[in-house]
Amino acid sequence: MDDSELAYLSIDDLAACLRRRALSPVEVTHALLERIVRLEPTLHAYITLTAEAALKEAHHAERELLVGRDRGPLHGVPVAVKDCFWTAGVRTTNGSRAFADFVPREDATAVARLRQAGAVLLGKTNVPELCFANFREHPFGIPRNPWDPSRYPGISSAGSAIALAAGMAYGALGSDTGGSIRNPAAFCGVTGLKPTYGRISLFGAFPLCRDYDHAGPMARSVRDCAHLLDALAGHDLRDPTSLNPALPSGGWAAALTEAISPLRIGVPRAHFWGGLLQPDVAEAAEATLGVWRELGWPVRDVELPPIEPIVAAADLVHEVDAASEYRDLLTARPAVLGPDFRAWAEPGLRHAAVDYVAARRTWQAFGRALEGVFRGVDVLVTPTRAGTAPRQSEDGTLLDPLPPEGFRGLFNLPGVPALSVPAGFDRNGLPIGVQLIGPRLGEAAVLAAGHALQLRTAWHRQRPRLANGCLP
Numbered sequence: 001m002d003d004s005e006l007a008y009l010s011i012d013d014l015a016a017c018l019r020r021r022a023l024s025p026v027e028v029t030h031a032l033l034e035r036i037v038r039l040e041p042t043l044h045a046y047i048t049l050t051a052e053a054a055l056k057e058a059h060h061a062e063r064e065l066l067v068g069r070d071r072g073p074l075h076g077v078p079v080a081v082k083d084c085f086w087t088a089g090v091r092t093t094n095g096s097r098a099f100a101d102f103v104p105r106e107d108a109t110a111v112a113r114l115r116q117a118g119a120v121l122l123g124k125t126n127v128p129e130l131c132f133a134n135f136r137e138h139p140f141g142i143p144r145n146p147w148d149p150s151r152y153p154g155i156s157s158a159g160s161a162i163a164l165a166a167g168m169a170y171g172a173l174g175s176d177t178g179g180s181i182r183n184p185a186a187f188c189g190v191t192g193l194k195p196t197y198g199r200i201s202l203f204g205a206f207p208l209c210r211d212y213d214h215a216g217p218m219a220r221s222v223r224d225c226a227h228l229l230d231a232l233a234g235h236d237l238r239d240p241t242s243l244n245p246a247l248p249s250g251g252w253a254a255a256l257t258e259a260i261s262p263l264r265i266g267v268p269r270a271h272f273w274g275g276l277l278q279p280d281v282a283e284a285a286e287a288t289l290g291v292w293r294e295l296g297w298p299v300r301d302v303e304l305p306p307i308e309p310i311v312a313a314a315d316l317v318h319e320v321d322a323a324s325e326y327r328d329l330l331t332a333r334p335a336v337l338g339p340d341f342r343a344w345a346e347p348g349l350r351h352a353a354v355d356y357v358a359a360r361r362t363w364q365a366f367g368r369a370l371e372g373v374f375r376g377v378d379v380l381v382t383p384t385r386a387g388t389a390p391r392q393s394e395d396g397t398l399l400d401p402l403p404p405e406g407f408r409g410l411f412n413l414p415g416v417p418a419l420s421v422p423a424g425f426d427r428n429g430l431p432i433g434v435q436l437i438g439p440r441l442g443e444a445a446v447l448a449a450g451h452a453l454q455l456r457t458a459w460h461r462q463r464p465r466l467a468n469g470c471l472p
Helices: 003-007 011-020 027-042 051-066 107-118 158-163 182-188 222-232 279-294 307-325 327-331 339-349 353-373 443-456
Strands: 047-048 078-082 120-125 170-177 189-195 215-219 263-269 299-302 377-384 420-427 433-436
Touching: 003 011, 011 222, 027 047, 027 051, 027 078, 027 120, 047 158, 051 120, 051 279, 051 339, 051 353, 078 107, 078 158, 078 327, 107 120, 107 170, 107 189, 158 170, 158 182, 158 215, 170 182, 170 189, 170 443, 182 420, 189 222, 215 222, 222 339, 222 443, 263 279, 279 299, 279 377, 279 420, 279 443, 307 327, 307 339, 307 353, 327 339, 377 443, 420 443, 433 443
Parallel strands: 078 120, 078 170, 263 299, 263 377
Antiparallel strands: 047 120, 170 215, 189 215, 189 420, 377 433, 420 433
């Protein structure tokens, strides 16, 4: 098996190879570390590579498997962690010079659960400063899109998406406050899930906006994301926002079969499917609806409340919450922060309380309206972004305008699950994503719809133009 073939195995296929001893965790970890060393000078997916610790973990996983101690599908599988999650004994920078030397004493709960599942942690992936959605402020290297290094990879879980697309991890942990899992998943041609708010513990994760922050799995397929979700989800007493619902019997991954019962698909045409869309994105998104129609699933248009005031409310609350989180830095040590973050967050220190309360009421009303829509459909479908990845200069400045916003962040407000899956490519060979949104605690429906799509399309199996681990 050559380097590229090994790097792009699914988690199921890799797990099968490890159990029949066709591969060992040590061999796989060595191969991915070597691939990372070749690609990192161009892609900058990682901030900190933990090669020595990863090999120790791989040896430990190998010994356990040899004596029959099997922790599940992730046992011995190399994964990556976004650098806003604490890792015991390993620096956690949150993409900022302010935390460049911060070394936590304990793991974030999500990281600890990956370890408990037997995963091998390769390192910490690149984020912009404090996970804010900017383009230039990456003190540890500007991340590059594996499909075209001159293109923007998305924000802020871009490092995790790059590592997956380039075959430098089999799964990854990301976070999403306004689309930060789904945007890079779409731009880099991978799959990313923002689960229900509170489904995965946020203990040990640097906050941006506590009421909107979501931890979530990223992988190359829906099924691989489901394996990660099975390991990550669960109640945590150390996180006051953590939910404690019953988990699916056998797990989310086990429920993904060929025989998926038909789901009702809702299409909110207004705002999401209008003139904002680039033609290639519109064509790809419509084609995905055709796949579900061919399965006999009902697909119908639905109406959401006007989106613009909801997006404006989200922007205001984001500013205020982020300013509250980092008030001490903004007021006492502003020089340690980049100008983009300061320009975005400082107005949050000055917003009137009545405006903040009104904004929160707006998104609460949106949540109630969504509940009504989901009484008639199981899943909503939109494009993940209105366009594909824009061009980016060497210093990270965008050379093209970003596709219009308002497609993803508003679904952080009510905390419902949302999944981005690959749906094709534009005329420049850049990935296109579609977004599947479910009701609160509706991960099963979202994953089932995405899996049904991936059983009948091959977009998620396409690879960037990497030959023998070298960029063209």
